Amino acid sequence: MNYKFKVGCSKNKLQSIRQFIQQTLDNYSISEVDKCQLVLAVDEMCANLMIHSHHCNAEKKLELSITIENDEGITFEIFDQGKAFNILEYKDPQLEHIIKQKRKGGLGILLVKRIMDLIEFDYDANKKLNVCRLHKFIPIKEQKE
């Protein structure tokens, strides 16, 4: 099953992204803790793209796609037209350094890496869009009424 959501690059839209994921996952048997962590990983990635690739320009759009396959788990894809993020340039920060430097940011991607099983950055030549793919291997079944 596939679900899609389109939103402007404004940080106050993050709540609607979380709501969309939450409502989508409510149809599936998945624990509250797992659900919260998947929501968190996508929220972090979208916040990063909004801030760093689009400078919070609400005119620019992000498209989120959720694909759920019973045997494979769950895949989130975030499509955008911003400056591509190079994950190879990202080095895991040390928590002690962040504490010493009194930094308020810099841990979002680390959270994504610890929650998700696969993170890919790609270019979709058909759609002419960047795509960030996050995958979690997790047993997931549609909830029976």
Added chain:
Amino acid sequence: MVTVTAEFIENYYLIIINGEVDASSSIHLDKAFQEAVQSGYKKILVDCKNLQYISSAGLGVFISYIDEIESKNIKLVLFNMSEKVYKVFEILGLHKILSITDTEEKAKVLTDEL
């Protein structure tokens, strides 16, 4: 959306967080924390009962005050946190750096002990 309230109970400074702390709302938590840390109070309690969600921007607020709290000899304890929110602190190992407990009573005892 998040609302943050400050209450004063004897020598405790109590911060109550209501709602979701993300990249757009963490500024409100930051402001509340700044006021608490600069208030002169040495015991700060944070009620997380109605903290429904926290992302790295919210965790960043806690992290950015750890150094100042230590240097000012302030005791900080978080309490009443839901399991799903606690797990987020756990992912980054913050549960080992910050004091987190289940009830306000235990939090008060902890600030006296720390």
